[in-house]
Structures are given as C-alpha cells and as structure tokens.
Amino acid sequence: MADKKKKVPRAKMPEQDPNVRRRNFKEVxxxxxxxxxxxxxxRCLQCKKPLCVDGCPVSIDIPAFVSRxxxxxxxxxxxxxxxxxxxxAVCGRVCPQEEQCEGRCIVGKKGEPVAIGYLERFAAxxxxxxxxxxVPEVAKPTGKKVAVIGSGPSGLTxxxxxxxxxxxxxxxxxxxxxxxxxxxxxxxxxxxxxxVANEVAALEKMGAKIECNNVVGASVTIEELFEEGFDAAYIxxxxxxxxxxxxxGENAIGIYSANEYLTRTNLMKGYLFPEYDTPIARGKNVVVxxxxxxxxxxxxxxxxxxADSVKIVYRRSRDEMPARExxxxxxxxxxxxxxxxxxxxxxxxxxxxxxxxxECLKMELGEPDDSGRRRPIPIEGSEYKINCDMVVVxxxxxxxxxxxxxxxxxxxxxxxxIDADPVTGKTTKKGVWAGGDIVTGAxxxxxxxxxxxxxxxxxxxxxxxxx
Amino acid sequence: xxxxxxxxxxxxxxxxxxxIKAPRISQKAKPGQFVILQADETGERIPLTMADTNPxxxxxxxxxxxxxxxxxxxxxxxxxxxxxxxxGPLGMPTHVENVGKVVCVGGGTGIAVLHPITRALKEAxxxxxxILGSRSYDLLIMEEQMRAASTDLHICTDDGSHGHHGFVTxxxxxxxxxxxxxxxxxxxxxxxxxxxxxxxxxxxxxxxxSLNPIMVDGTGMCGCCRVTVGGDTKFACVDGPEFDxxxxxxxxxxxxxxxxxxxEKQSFDAYKNGNAQKTGNFDKT
Ligand SMILES: Cc1cc2nc3c(=O)[nH]c(=O)nc-3n(C[C@H](O)[C@H](O)[C@H](O)COP(=O)(O)OP(=O)(O)OC[C@H]3O[C@@H](n4cnc5c(N)ncnc54)[C@H](O)[C@@H]3O)c2cc1C
Ligand SMILES: Cc1cc2nc3c(=O)[nH]c(=O)nc-3n(C[C@H](O)[C@H](O)[C@H](O)COP(=O)(O)OP(=O)(O)OC[C@H]3O[C@@H](n4cnc5c(N)ncnc54)[C@H](O)[C@@H]3O)c2cc1C
Ligand code: SF4
Ligand code: SF4
Ligand code: FES
Numbered sequence: 001m002a003d004k005k006k007k008v009p010r011a012k013m014p015e016q017d018p019n020v021r022r023r024n025f026k027e028v029x030x031x032x033x034x035x036x037x038x039x040x041x042x043r044c045l046q047c048k049k050p051l052c053v054d055g056c057p058v059s060i061d062i063p064a065f066v067s068r069x070x071x072x073x074x075x076x077x078x079x080x081x082x083x084x085x086x087x088x089a090v091c092g093r094v095c096p097q098e099e100q101c102e103g104r105c106i107v108g109k110k111g112e113p114v115a116i117g118y119l120e121r122f123a124a125x126x127x128x129x130x131x132x133x134x135v136p137e138v139a140k141p142t143g144k145k146v147a148v149i150g151s152g153p154s155g156l157t158x159x160x161x162x163x164x165x166x167x168x169x170x171x172x173x174x175x176x177x178x179x180x181x182x183x184x185x186x187x188x189x190x191x192x193x194x195x196v197a198n199e200v201a202a203l204e205k206m207g208a209k210i211e212c213n214n215v216v217g218a219s220v221t222i223e224e225l226f227e228e229g230f231d232a233a234y235i236x237x238x239x240x241x242x243x244x245x246x247x248x249g250e251n252a253i254g255i256y257s258a259n260e261y262l263t264r265t266n267l268m269k270g271y272l273f274p275e276y277d278t279p280i281a282r283g284k285n286v287v288v289x290x291x292x293x294x295x296x297x298x299x300x301x302x303x304x305x306x307a308d309s310v311k312i313v314y315r316r317s318r319d320e321m322p323a324r325e326x327x328x329x330x331x332x333x334x335x336x337x338x339x340x341x342x343x344x345x346x347x348x349x350x351x352x353x354x355x356x357x358x359e360c361l362k363m364e365l366g367e368p369d370d371s372g373r374r375r376p377i378p379i380e381g382s383e384y385k386i387n388c389d390m391v392v393v394x395x396x397x398x399x400x401x402x403x404x405x406x407x408x409x410x411x412x413x414x415x416x417x418i419d420a421d422p423v424t425g426k427t428t429k430k431g432v433w434a435g436g437d438i439v440t441g442a443x444x445x446x447x448x449x450x451x452x453x454x455x456x457x458x459x460x461x462x463x464x465x466x467x
Numbered sequence: 468x469x470x471x472x473x474x475x476x477x478x479x480x481x482x483x484x485x486x487i488k489a490p491r492i493s494q495k496a497k498p499g500q501f502v503i504l505q506a507d508e509t510g511e512r513i514p515l516t517m518a519d520t521n522p523x524x525x526x527x528x529x530x531x532x533x534x535x536x537x538x539x540x541x542x543x544x545x546x547x548x549x550x551x552x553x554x555g556p557l558g559m560p561t562h563v564e565n566v567g568k569v570v571c572v573g574g575g576t577g578i579a580v581l582h583p584i585t586r587a588l589k590e591a592x593x594x595x596x597x598i599l600g601s602r603s604y605d606l607l608i609m610e611e612q613m614r615a616a617s618t619d620l621h622i623c624t625d626d627g628s629h630g631h632h633g634f635v636t637x638x639x640x641x642x643x644x645x646x647x648x649x650x651x652x653x654x655x656x657x658x659x660x661x662x663x664x665x666x667x668x669x670x671x672x673x674x675x676x677s678l679n680p681i682m683v684d685g686t687g688m689c690g691c692c693r694v695t696v697g698g699d700t701k702f703a704c705v706d707g708p709e710f711d712x713x714x715x716x717x718x719x720x721x722x723x724x725x726x727x728x729x730x731e732k733q734s735f736d737a738y739k740n741g742n743a744q745k746t747g748n749f750d751k752t
Contacts, residue, residue: 263689273730277510278683
C-alpha cells in the first residue's frame with residue numbers, strides 16, 4: 001500500500017489463555033509492559049479540547065497523565081491520576097471505558113481509541129510495584145471527626161479526600177474486610193484483592209481508622225455516632241438487597257442470589273475450601289439469570305469452580321445485554337453459552353429439595369419499553385425444560401433498608417434509595433451526606449467515587465462554615 | 468476486642484459457654500437477637516443467639532453445641548483468646564408484652580436461646596410455664612437459670628433419667644389441656660418445633676419459633692437464610708429469626724440446612740484428624 005505514515009495499532013492487552021484461565025482464579029489481563037505502554041501513550045494526540053476528559057465522571061486530566069507515560073515519567077503519571085482519582089488501579093480495570101473516556105476519544109472516531117484504561121492501570125501498577133509506597137501528605141488536623149459508613153469505592157473516596165483536608169475519619173464497615181463490592185462482589189480474576197487491600201492500607205497510613213464488623217443501624221445508629229462526638233456522617237452503604245425472580249420452587253438448594261454466590265466465593269474464599277471454612281456449591285450444569293456485569297462474574301466464577309456447562313439465560317437479545325463488551329467477550333472465550341430470548345417460569349427439585357432443572361418460555365421482542373429497550377414478550381406454548389443443578393439469580397439489587405430504617409429523618413425515594421442532593425450529596429438530615437449505589441441504585445465504581453468526591457467537598461465546607 | 472473472659476463446658480462437653488467482651492453489643496442487645504462470629508480470617512461466619520448479656524461488665528454470653536468444624540474451632544478457643552470477628556446485635560428482638568399465661572418449650576441448645584426470652588416474658592408480668600427436654604439428664608443445660616426465669620418448670624428426658632419420661636410435646640399437650648394459654652414459644656431442634664407447632668395449632672394458641680437457617684452476612688444482603696413463612700419468602704436474619712410457628716415451612720428449612728452436608732463432613736473429619744492434639748492453639752491472623 002502507499003500509506004506514508006503507518007498507523008500504530010492500539011496496544012493489545014496480554015491475557016491468560018482462555019482454556020487455562022477458565023479453571024483458575026488468577027487475573028485474566030496481565031498488564032502492559034513499559035515499552036508497550038509508552039508506545040500506546042504516544043498514540044494520544046494531546047488534544048487541546050480533550051473529549052476523553054468529558055467522558056470521565058471524575059474528569060481525570062487524561063492527556064496530562066498519558067503524556068507523562070509517553071515521556072517515561074511514570075511517577076509523574078500516577079501523580080496526575082491521584083489528583084482526581086484515589087483508586088486508579090481499580091478504575092483502570094473495571095471502568096466501562098468504552099462508554100466513558102475511551103468512548104469519546106478522538107482517535108476512536110476513525111480507528112481504535114487510545115487505551116486509556118490500560119494506561120491508567122499501568123501507571124497504578126507500576127507505582128504499587130516500584131514506587132516508594134509513600135502516601136500524600138495530609139493537612140494540619142482540624143479537630144473535626146467524620147464517620148464514613150460503608151467502605152466501598154464511595155466511602156473510601158470520601159475518607160481519602162477528608163483525610164487530605166485534615167479531618168479525622170473513622171470508616172464503619174459491616175463485613176470483616178474493607179472494600180465493599182470490590183472485595184465481596186468483583187472476583188479475584190478481574191480485580192485482585194491485594195490491590196484493594198493496598199488502597200485501604202494507604203488510607204490507614206494517612207490516619208483513617210477502620211472499624212470492621214460494625215453494622216450501622218444495628219450495632220450503633222447515626223444519632224449515637226453524633227452523640228459520641230462525630231461532626232458529620234457519610235452514608236455509602238451500596239445497594240445490598242438481592243432481587244429474586246419470585247417464581248415457584250426458588251428456595252431449592254442450589255439456587256443462589258449473585259450476592260451470596262459471589263460473597264461466599266470472593267470474600268469468604270469458598271474457592272479455597274477446605275483451607276477456608278466456607279463451602280460453595282460446585283455446580284455441574286449452571287444457569288445464570290441476567291446479563292449484566294454481575295451475571296458475567298457469576299458465570300465465569302462457576303466455570304472456574306469446575307462446571308461442565310454454564311449458560312447465561314436472558315430474556316432479551318444480545319444487543320440489550322447490559323454487561324461491558326469486554327466482559328461478554330471474556331465470557332464467550334471461556335465457553336459460557338448465551339441462551340437468549342428465554343425466561344424461566346419455575347424451578348424443579350428432587351425429594352431432598354435439590355435443584356434439578358427449570359422451565360423456560362421463549363420470548364420475542366416487541367415495542368420499546370420505558371427503558372428504551374425492546375420489550376420481551378413470551379411466546380405462548382413455547383415452554384421447555386433446562387436441566388441444571390445450580391442457578392445464580394443475577395437480576396439486580398435494591399437498597400437494603402437496615403440502616404435507613406434506623407434513620408427516619410433521612411428521607412428516601414419510592415425505591416428506598418436515599419434522597420440526596422445530586423450536586424452536594426446532602427441528605428435531609430443535618431450533618432449527613434450520602435452517595436454511591438445507595439443513592440443511584442446499582443451503578444459503577446467511578447460514579448460512586450465521583451459522588452464521594454462531591455460530598456467530601458461539601459462536607460469540608462460544612463465543617464468549616466456550617467450547613 | 469471480642470476476648471473470651473469466661474468459658475464453661477456443659478452437657479458432658481458437647482455444649483460450650485463463652486462469655487465475651489463486647490461493650491457496644493452488650494448495651495444494645497435485646498432478647499431474641501443474635502451475633503455472628505468468626506474464629507479467624509479463614510473461618511466461616513457462624514450465627515449464635517445471645518443467651519445472656521451483662522451491660523455493666525460489657526459482656527455477652529453465647530452457648531453452642533459442637534456440631535461441625537466451625538463450632539469445634541470455637542470450642543478450641545480458651546479464656547483470653549479473641550474471636551477474629553463478632554458482629555451484632557442482629558435480627559429482630561422478641562416482641563415482649565404481658566399477654567397472660569405463656570408456655571416456653573426448649574430443647575438442646577434451644578434452651579440457651581430461650582433463656583433471655585423466658586426471663587423477659589416473666590419480667591413483663593406473664594405467668595410462665597417452662598418445659599425443657601433432652602435425651603438424658605446429663606445433657607440438660609441451664610436448669611437452674613431456667614427455673615429462676617420461670618413460674619414453674621417441667622423437665623423431660625427421652626430416657627427417663629429425670630423428670631417426665633418422654634418428649635416435651637406430651638407435657639405441652641397436658642399443660643394446654645388444663646390451662647388457658649395465650650402464647651407458646653418453642654425453640655429447639657426442628658422436629659421438636661414442628662411437633663409443638665402441630666399441637667398448638669390444634670388448640671389455636673399463638674406460637675413463636677426461632678428459625679435457624681444457614682446464614683452468611685446476617686444483614687439481609689445475600690438471601691442465604693430465606694425461609695418460607697405463610698407462603699412468602701422471608702430472610703430470617705432481618706425479618707426473624709422468630710416467626711409464627713403455624714405459618715413456617717419446617718420441612719423446607721430442614722432440607723436447606725443439609726445444603727452442604729458432604730462438604731461439612733469432609734471439613735470436620737479433616738479437622739478432627741489434623742488437630743486432634745492441637746486444641747486452643749491455632750493461627751489467628
Ligand atoms: C459482581 C459485581 C460486579 C461489578 N462490576 C463492575 C464493573 O466492572 N465496573 C464498574 O464500574 N462497576 C461494577 N459493579 C458496580 C460497582 O461495584 C458498584 O456500583 C460500586 O461498588 C458501588 O460503590 P458503593 O461505595 O456505593 O457501595 P459498595 O461497593 O456496595 O460498598 C458498600 C459497603 O457498605 C457496607 N455496608 C452496607 N450496609 C452497612 C451498614 N449498615 N453499616 C456499615 N457498613 C455497611 C457494605 O458491606 C459494603 O462494604 C459491579 C458490582 C457487582 C456486584
Ligand atoms: C439465628 C441463629 C441462631 C443460632 N443460635 C444458636 C445457639 O445459640 N446455639 C447453638 O448451638 N446453635 C445456634 N445456631 C446454630 C449454629 O449456627 C450452627 O450449629 C452452626 O452454624 C454449625 O456450624 P458448624 O460449622 O459447627 O457445623 P456445620 O458443619 O456447618 O453443620 C453441622 C451440622 O449442623 C447443621 N447445621 C448447620 N447450620 C445450622 C444451623 N444454622 N442451625 C442448625 N443446624 C445447623 C448441619 O445441617 C449439619 O448437619 C443458630 C443459628 C441461627 C441461624
Ligand atoms: S477513571 Fe474510568 S472513566 Fe475516568 S479516565 Fe479512568 S478509566 Fe476512564
Ligand atoms: S481524546 Fe484521545 S487523543 Fe485526545 S487527548 Fe484524549 S486520549 Fe488523547
Ligand atoms: S444471612 Fe444473608 S440475607 Fe440473611
């Protein structure tokens with residue numbers, strides 16, 4: 001060809017071979033080498049008006065951090081990331097980049113966008129493995145104390161920001177480990193737990209106190225925390241109430257909510273049973289209901305726990321599947337089957353209550369519904385049976401009322417989510433902010449972090465100036 | 468935190484009592500509520516009801532039967548050792564009011580669960596008849612505490628080694644025949660609760676039972692503890708653990724409790740073999 005300047009293709013992420021990784025819990029993408037990262041960073045055009053930044057919910061200065069990688073200044077790159085994002089190693093791995101930063105990248109208009117996520121991950125991993133392990137300096141103590149309830153990405157962000165501003169921070173977490181969905185939901189093969197532990201340890205070094213095993217609303221109420229001397233509180237308790245299908249036979253042994261399945265496997269390390277004491281069923285023929293990220297994580301986990309077959313059963317078509325493209329692709333590579341336009345109607349079990357199968361109906365797509373997606377309509381008489389010994393119900397989650405029941409003056413919307421100011425995160429109760437999934441319903445890591453950042457700014461103003 | 472300050476063996480060493488330092492929980496806990504404990508970082512999260520609390524000392528008491536690996540690991544903790552995790556108080560407290568005449572029926576470690584409830588019911592002004600059962604007299608726990616917490620006390624043993632020779636259900640039937648009872652609380656093995664429930668249903672006496680499904684978080688986030696009550700699915704950790712006995716599906720509960728039978732056996736056997744000589748002395752990180 002007569003092309004004068006050969007276009008440099010987007011860097012390929014090296015990955016574990018699908019046939020090997022589908023039976024182990026090690027991380028799938030292996031990370032870029034320094035050389036590849038530098039070459040990839042050089043693909044960035046350093047736009048004067050960078051569209052990518054508009055696509056990032058926390059407005060990371062993407063051209064700035066990318067140019068530092070291009071210049072071999074990796075610690076400069078991490079410094080730029082930290083200005084806007086306390087958890088770059090996490091976001092580089094789990095952000096839906098194709099819809100956010102990379103989805104807007106100008107290079108992507110006529111080819112493949114700059115691999116911003118890979119580069120973010122690269123800079124963060126490089127720092128973790130080669131950096132000084134130093135933490136940012138915190139401001140002079142203000143003498144104010146803040147209670148952060150929930151240690152997911154939202155709470156961790158609030159904690160980090162307020163520590164930097166010199167406030168005292170105590171994080172209250174219901175589980176015995178901090179990290180929220182990052183430790184109990186997202187599997188090891190997508191987000192190694194050591195990375196989350198590293199971020200949490202950094203907060204502790206900056207002075208955060210972490211009180212695990214404390215279920216606020218049961219162990220202590222927000223009102224009592226104020227009486228104990230806290231000046232403000234942030235609620236970041238996530239969306240921890242599993243939805244079930246409400247179908248006959250759903251309490252059969254072998255039917256899990258995704259929350260239970262993933263918590264047993266990830267947080268309790270059921271995949272290491274009996275070294276760890278919590279058992280997890282190892283289904284042979286597994287069905288996962290739903291088609292979001294959570295469903296993909298459940299399906300890929302079941303494969304790693306030794307399943308012969310894993311099916312994603314979804315009532316709409318491939319185009320409507322809400323999971324990230326990368327996750328769908330990884331799932332297909334790992335021999336997960338997609339059974340589309342299909343919806344269960346009941347579950348069957350044997351005399352011991354163990355699941356043996358489920359009845360399904362075939363669906364067709366009709367007119368678009370409220371969500372803008374075409375509505376699935378059952379095809380009459382299309383019932384058929386799928387044999388299975390395990391089902392993971394991954395059809396979403398709602399707000400858990402345990403904490404909000406104990407704070408009647410924090411008002412809720414009609415779905416039970418906290419009614420918080422979209423700009424500041426203020427709730428209807430003085431001195432209390434909220435953000436993340438408990439406000440928006442199940443969303444993304446970066447949105448939860450963005451809400452945390454906004455609330456931290458508003459809380460800082462309050463602690464200095466009043467409500 | 469969560470340090471064991473007192474430890475006793477009961478019922479020939481099959482049942483263990485731990486009094487644990489837990490200032491916050493001891494202030495808050497009400498009868499009927501439970502805690503979740505973990506022996507160490509590798510341990511399972513095990514729900515146990517508080518048999519007593521001492522807010523002044525800042526302690527709670529749990530009483531558990533050694534049935535598998537996790538409870539065996541708890542047994543091997545000594546005074547001075549700490550639980551890795553202790554979470555609570557969880558679950559809905561028992562609704563305690565003066566209804567008149569109450570019968571409390573307990574079996575096995577259910578007696579420990581029943582103890583604070585019985586005491587609260589009597590303190591609320593009820594006349595409380597308590598019926599306790601065990602296989603033999605040497606396996607019966609908390610006789611004296613239960614006597615103190617009740618208006619009168621009946622004991623039944625399967626082998627006739629003490630008190631009534633036979634099951635608690637027979638005494639319950641007699642008591643119901645001869646008195647106008649307003650409420651029955653039955654806590655113990657599933658068959659015991661199921662048969663008590665059948666008897667009180669015939670007599671139309673409101674009855675509470677404490678359902679004990681397998682749990683993970685204990686805060687309503689996983690759905691592991693689901694039970695069917697009156698045809699609806701409830702999460703025992705937040706909606707219970709106490710429910711209307713006449714609406715409970717005991718058979719489903721019994722089946723679901725067997726979910727991990729093979730794994731549990733494997734893990735308990737390995738523990739017994741590997742740790743036979745190693746008691747109270749394992750790694751706590
Ligand atoms: C399996 C799975 C996969 C996902 N994959 C992705 C992905 O690839 N990319 C992406 O961007 N997003 C993903 N998400 C969504 C993302 O993880 C969430 O949107 C995000 O974690 C929400 O953060 P949060 O801080 O609001 O809450 P959470 O992360 O849910 O954290 C809340 C914390 O609060 C604690 N808590 C709850 N109640 C109490 C209480 N009463 N007292 C004290 N503590 C309490 C919880 O134990 C938890 O630790 C995924 C979610 C799941 C479940
Ligand atoms: C709310 C609640 C309160 C409880 N309070 C007490 C208490 O005060 N004292 C006490 O001794 N026990 C109590 N239990 C039961 C206790 O949690 C179990 O005995 C314990 O989890 C067994 O763990 P393991 O690993 O030692 O045995 P496993 O190896 O898990 O189980 C061994 C055997 O016990 C059965 N089992 C497992 N889980 C339970 C369970 N939740 N309930 C009953 N049987 C079970 C299994 O079917 C199996 O046959 C309570 C349970 C709940 C849900
Ligand atoms: S935080 Fe997420 S959206 Fe923002 S630049 Fe990083 S990967 Fe992209
Ligand atoms: S839009 Fe793309 S090319 Fe432009 S600055 Fe952002 S990453 Fe670089
Ligand atoms: S134990 Fe998880 S919801 Fe009850």
